[in-house]
Amino acid sequence: MSTEILMPALSPTMTEGNLSKWLIKKGDIVKAGDLIAEIETDKATMEVEAVDEGVVLDLLFKEGEANIPVNKAIAIIGDPNEKIVLKKEALIEKVIEEKKIEKNIETKIENKKTDIIDTPSPKIEEDRNLSSEEITMRQALRDTMAEEMRKDNKVFILGEEVAEYQGAYKVTQGLLEEFGKERVLDTPISEHGFTGLAVGAAFKGLRPILEFMTFNFSMQAIDQIINSAAKTLYMSGGQINCPIVFRGPNGAAAQVAAQHSQDFSSWYSQVPGLKVIAPSTPYNAKGLLRSAISDPNPIIFLENEILYGLKGPVNNNVNFSIPIGKANIEKEGKDLTIVTYSIMLQKSKEAALRLKEEYNLDAEIIDLQTLRPLDTETILNSVKKTNRLITVEESWPFGSVGSEIANIVQRDAFDYLDSPVIKVNSADVPMPYSLSLEKLYLPQVDDIINAAKKVSYIK
Amino acid sequence: MKKLQKADYIKMYSFMLKIRRFEERAAQLYGMGKIGGFCHLYIGQEAVVVGILMTIDKNDSVVTTYRDHGHMIARGLDPKRIMAELTGREDGYSAGKGGSMHMFSKENNFYGGHGIVGAQVPIGTGIAFTHKYNGEKNICRTYIGDGAMNNGQVFEAFNLAALWKLPVLYIIENNKYGMGTSVDRAAAGLDLYKRGEAFGIPGEKVDGMNVFSVIEAADKAGKYVREGNGPYIIEVQTYRYRGHSMSDPAKYRTKEELDNYKQTDPIEIVKAEILKKKIATNDEIEKINKDTLDEIKNAAEFATNSAFPKDSELYTDVYL
Secondary structure (H helix, E strand, O other): OOOOEOOOOOOOOOOOOEEEEEOOOOOOEEEEOOHHHHHEEOOOOOEEEEOOOEEEEEEOOOOOOOOOOOOOOOOEOOOOOOOOOOOOOHHHHHHHHHHHHHHHHHHHHHOOOOOOOOOOOOOOOOOOOOOOOOOHHHHHHHHHHHHHHHHHHOOEEEEEEOOOOOOOOOOOHHHHHHHHOOOOOOOOOHHHHHHEEEEEEEHHOEEEEOOOOHHHHHHHHHHHHHHHHHHHHHHHHOOOOOOOOEEEEEEOOOOOOHHEEEEHHHHHOOOOOOEEEEOOOOHHHHHHHHHHHHHHOOEEEEEOHHHHHHHHOOOOHHHHHHOOOOOOEEEEOOOEHHHHOOOOHHHHHHHHHHHHHHOOEEEEEEOOOEEEEOOHHHHHHHHHHOOEEEEEOHHHHHOOOHHHHHHHHHHHHHHHHHOEEEEEEOOOOOOOHHHHHHHHHHOOOHHHHHHHHHHHOOO | OOOOHHHHHHHHHHHHHHHHHHHHHHHHHHHHOOOOOOOOOOOOOOOHHHHHHHHOOOEEEEEEEOOOOHHHHHOOOOOHHHHHHOOOOOOOOOOOOOOOOOEEEHHHOOOEEEEOOOOOOHHHHHHHHHHHOOOOOOOOEEEEEHHHHHOOHHHHHHHHHHHOOOOOOEEEEEEEOOOEEEEEEEEOOOOOOHHHHHHHEEEEEEEEHHHHHHHHHHHHHHHHHHOOOOEEEEEEEOOOOOOOOOOOOOOOOOHHHHHHHOOOOHHHHHHHHHOOOOOHHHHHHHHHHHHHHHHHHHHHHHHHOOOOOOOOHHHOOOOO
């Protein structure tokens, strides 16, 4: 049997090549790995090796011949006794066949969905059995971690100052004492390294909880979060998942200025493979963190420093959880919908009280709880009822979570809208230090009221 | 050092040859447009991974860079499915979703195939962390290219591994060039194996063209790590015959330099040793050559006939 040696594509852009030099001649015996020719490409002259073995039966081009198309036969090797048949037609057919396959692939891509892949919101009824005593958000988070660590030895926590110091914001208080230094690990200040380490541990089957002292420092580690944690399940064809929770405070603190006060909710929500959660109360912090720790996927769990001291009742059942991907209707209303999350829930509630008192507007408040996957069903149902929507969040305006919600609502509930969607965001500038400027930067109750008036056409 | 049996010599030779033939065939398929994107060949470096993996326990873990085809073959994975991943087909190790740079086999403790320079170093350190956390006696072999040795996260990982005494063996595959930049133009201080010294990590330099030297070093280092002494660094001096990736004409080095390295071809060294020790005859070697060529030919055949992934696969494996 004879084999054709084809003009190879030696770079992704090469379509034809020049035969600079033959390193074999007719009658030579060629072994796999032997150099056979020098080919000049659009970039350089490169050597080509044989991958098949046999006798060189014919060289189909002379040295110096130019513009030979890729995939055209340039030599024939094989059994010397065999009659040489140039299978030109067969070759052309093959090329046409390949083009067809390529076409086929293109058609497939035309049919792709542009929708975000959402796992559908689970229809699980929450157990709203509340405790009589109120605890802080900080305690709620700590208790939930401790409860899950008691249940599963694979759960451990690492981060800067989480052990001996008891947590920069005291969220891990007491964990070292209960679980020991093998499961509560102080890391050096090297986010990129310890995030990669935790991702590796999760690939291998542990369930790390990684605390970023603040999410500002997750920027040091974002390559491992996006490129390793979020994508490896996909790139491994479903073999290697990454059950990890990245948690810590996100968003503005108080007068810590541009590098320590920013909101990353829309950054992470953009990434397929991540789930993004932003609790607003001790109650949902408990339920959501439990779901996060039990989830087999990488989770971004965005807490808020100012909310750590917020007190509220919780559900003390150690199996109580709130499903990921489910929004909470914090307050029902009929005149307009306010969609919000995290700390802006508090300001939205204040605004709703004043809207009722001052303008007789009955606002419905939706607390997203999970940003990705987004509970679009709850949002759309509300908008279909109230016909007006404002979104309230702390992030910068460009491409924010509210931008995506506005897109979904105009697409899926266009005919229900009585006014354009209005977004309330932080100012489109880095966070200033000065107290007065900081207040101007952040969305305030008045901003929410003004947006509500605007969608209701109230002057 | 590990006492080599006759079968070990044959195994080494077969694996190294299989890697060489596989890569040559991959280059051909790339030339025919059957393989796309980035494709980094391992030709010339075969003695490194084969030498290292001669000392592996089956429950040990491995994590490596994007120059990973040879690493998978040496781990005993099926060339058919590796090639099918290169051609982006459903039978590939990553079901066609990873490609040349992102291949995994969890059941064989092979954790990739990583496309970002240096990223696999903390990840391998974390896999080692898990071995220790679980009380297992296994170690994680973490490969690092010479280019990654100037990347910050590598030192963060070294510090963590030494601090927490993690069972990780770092293997620096120094093939002299990070893409087109020679090591001496990128690294201040050419003894890369000494870069763990500040953390108390022992290191040594090994001739990576000679598989026997690699085995000796890997055996010693592997024992050190497995006994709970913390990490160890081996810098293996090697050379890639091909460019950085398929489209690299490698103009930054001379033909003489390449030819010089080919004089110490790692496969020829093993072959000479086999013949000298009369472990196999010339005919037996020829038989291995032919069988290897056939196996890889079949792999290419398989990989070009396997189906493209189904459309619906686009949306799977995003979440578990």
